[in-house]
Amino acid sequence: MRVFGGVAAAVLIAGSAAACKADSEDGGSAACGLKIGVFGALSGDNAGLFVPAKNGVDLAISQYNEKNKDCTVELTTFDSQGSPDKAGGLATSASQDTKIVAMIGPGFSGESEVANAIFDQAKLPAITPSATRPSLSTKGWKIFHRGVGNDLSQGPAAARYIKNVMKAEKVYVINDQTAYGAGLTDEAKKVFGAGMIAGEDKTSEKQTDFAGTVTKVKTSGAQVIFYGGYTAEASLFLKQLRAQGWTGTLVGGDGINDTNMLSVTGQKDVEGTIATCPCAPATNAKGTFVADYKKKFSVDPAVYADVAYDLANIFLEGIKDGKSTREDLNTFLGSYNKAGSASGVTYKWEASGELDPAQVVVWAYEAKGGAWVPKQEIPKS
Amino acid sequence: MNIGELLRSFPELTVTGVTQGAIYALVALGYTLVYGVLRLINFAHSEVFMVGTFAALFTWGLFGLDSNTERPSIGVALLAILAAIVVAAVTSAAVALLIEVTAYRPLRHRNAPPLAFLITAIGASFVLMEVAGSLTVRRPFGVPALLPSKPLFDIGGWAVTPTQVTTVVVAIAMLVGLDYFVQKTRAGRGIRAVAQDPNTAALMGVNKSRVIALVFILGGLMAGVAAVFNDIKTGSTKFNVGFLLGLKAFSAAVLGGIGNLRGAALGGLLLGLIENYASALFGSNWRDFVAFVALIALLMFRPTGLLGESLGRARA
Known part of the structure; x- marks a missing residue:
């Protein structure tokens, strides 16, 4: 691993030196032929959660290229299938491509x-549109x-929705x-308090049979489930709950806010399910x-x-501005403070990389007639 | 430990455990049949099962049923399930035979060592899984709701749904049928003969290649049936659906005594129950852990599994 890192660093230094040289000749104007990477689940169980984000980046880059035909930026995708096992290799190859x-x-x-x-070692600036672990x-x-709020805002908000709404x-x-x-x-439980929790259980990734958990939920008499996890398991779990006659409401985070949740569970069984998201409805986006x-x-x-889309445009703005190296772009993000044209959120980051807390909103979406329909913004307290 | 939870939910845990166990048992038969005759653990069997789940889904598509359609009437539902059983069983059997002919038979003709078979089995499994993965974009597919969810009967908490009844009844019918076939028919005698002593069986006029093809087909048929009920039970399928279930079914076969048909059935049933009781007792995250600890503990005292090992020597 260490050897690989060394090679990567050597390649990198060579690459950035070349980029600097080109830059100085151009005299600070936009660098050409650079690449922006998109990294996430583009296929697999949970692809429905990330493909829209990839499309957003794709749209931003094509619009940029329309306007800058002589000096374009290229989109490079890394399909991790959302799996930590695959992420290491892909991240290393992304780091080694100095055009990215x-x-x-x-x-x-x-x-x-x-x-x-791995990106940190390669000094490759990254903004996640959707990873929410604090x-x-x-x-x-x-x-x-992080271009959105984290689960310190989402978890409690989902809990407040269950409790107060x-x-x-x-x-x-x-x-x-x-x-x-x-x-x-963990975050949601702090809001519920012990008195409200009828029971707790855990599922595992790739699990397909939830009979034990279904039974526990039914005997507990709870009419609301808060599920922290992804569509792949949540859809089967909900379907098996319904098959055993459970009529309550499942509430999940942004991990189930995708179209596979609707299609795999089936319209009838998924109806009324709530998914939160630290994001305002994309269908109501501005401009x-x-x-x-x-x-x-x-x-x-x-x-x-x-x-x-907005995050990609921030990078594109930097590139247009002549920031042609990874370091320059990272510094550019550090002092960025402008509203995105689509989401309307003001992107301004704290030193830790968290979005300015004042900008964080959490919405509840309801499965209705085969679509996720924005229901309401969840009150902050 | 949560004994209260176990006692409170005991009836339902038993019913769902038996249902899951029936599916394990059907898949376990495929491992055990092939092992009994070839002393080969056919790891690609999980993919035979996986293809069956898609064949069933395809059949329901022909009926115009998908995950968003309303439940059909009981008659249509039963017909759709029957059709899916036939299509999935035949498809799975064909895939099992294809694996035998393309992957194992050439090795056998060259007298390859047992390890070569094992690696080939794992390779075949990955090939099939990845082909299915790329054909389906690794997407999960929802299965139509077929049988009513209302319990057929409910006595003191022992509520049993039509799906559960159908699964268990069909599984038992398949088990009894297979047992009869192997014990009583001429072809079955051939299977037992090859299992006991391949060379002597060949001298006595048993066509070994044909017997081997037959056990793959039989295993495939069972896996296809299991696939239909797994679709209905879990409500979806995807390219890697066979992986975990295959491992469990293989464990069930070992639990009952690999190579022993009745052992596979018993092992499947037990594993389904142990898993369910364990998830109530210790939490669902301990389910697989407890199941495998039980398996290891049992093998320490009965190294050949519950009912002993050999297909040929199995007590009637």
Whole structure:
């Protein structure tokens, strides 16, 4: 590993030296032929959570290239399938491609823990549009930025929704033991308090049979489940709950806010399910974003598409401004303070890489008629 | 330890455990049949099962059923399930035979050492899984709701749904049928003969290649049936659905005594129950842990599994 790191660093230094040289000749104008990477689940169980974000970046880059035909930026995708196992190798190859000066992603928290450590060594600036585990900003990575709120805002907000909006008396709390799912439920539990929790259980990734957990939920009498985890398991779990006659409401985080949750569970069984997201509805995004997105991809923009679009535009603005190295772009992010054209969020980062807390909003979405319909912004207290 | 939870939910845990166990048992038979005859652990069997889950889904598609359609009437549902059983069983059997012919038979003709077979089995498994993965974009597919979710009967908490009844009844029918086939028919005698002593069996006029092809087909048929009920039970399928289930079914076969048909059935059932009781007792995250600890503990005292090892020597 150490040897590989050394090689990567050597290649990098050579690469950035070349880039600097080109830069000085151009005299600070935009550098050409650079690449922006997108890193996350582009195929697999949870691809529905990240493909919209990739599309957002794709849209931003094509619009940029339309306007700058003589000096374009290229999109490079890294399909991690959302898995930490695959993230290491992909992150290393991304780091070694010196043309890649910026990264949108990784999409999920587990893979972020692996990939960001590698990006940090390679000084490759990364902004995640969707990884929400709080501890990601405490690892000392200088390149880490989060374009949305984290689960310290999402978890409690979801809990407040269950407690104050749904007015549930009992809730059954389940997590999938991933970096994301466990963190989300930990934060939510602090708001519920012990009296409200009817029971707790854990699922695991790749699990397909949930009979034991279904039985526990049913005997507990809880009519609301808070599920910290991803679509792959949540959809099967909900379907098996319904098959055993459970009629309550499942509430999940952004991990289930994707189209596979709707299609795999089936419209009838998923109806009424709530998914939160530390993001405002992409379908209500400002400017021409929604129309442009629909024109290019023939679907409505979904979760995090607008965020990723804005984040890509921040990098593009930097590149246009002549920031042609990874270091320059990272410094550029450090002092950035402007509103995104689609999401309307003011992107301004704290030193840890967290988004300015004043900018964080959490919304609840409801599964209705085969789509995720924005329900309401969850009150902050 | 949460004994209260176990006692409170005991009836339901038993019912769902038996259902899951029936599926394990059907898949376990495929491992055990092949092992009994070839002394080969056919790791690609999990993918035979996986192909079956997609064949069933495809059949329901022909009926115009998908995850968003309303439940059909009971008659249509049963017909759809029957059709799916036939299609999935035949498809799975064909895939099993294909694996035998393309992967194992050439090795056998060259007298390859047992390790070569094992590696080939793992390789075949990955090939099939990845092909299915790239064909389906690794996407999960929802299965239509077929049988009503309302319990058929409910006596003191022992609520049993139509899906559970159908799964267990069909599984038992398949088990009994297979047992009869192997014990009583001429072809079955051939299987037992090859299992006991391949060379002598060949001298007595048993066509070894044909017997081997037959056990792969039989295992495939069972896996196809299991695939249909696994689809219905879990409500979805995807390219790697066979991986974990295959491991469990293989463990079930070992638990009952690998190479022994009745052992595989018993092992499957027990594993399904142990898993369910364990998830109530210790929490669902301990489910697999407890199941495998139980397996190891049992093998320490009965190294050949519950009912002993050999297909040929199995007590009737």
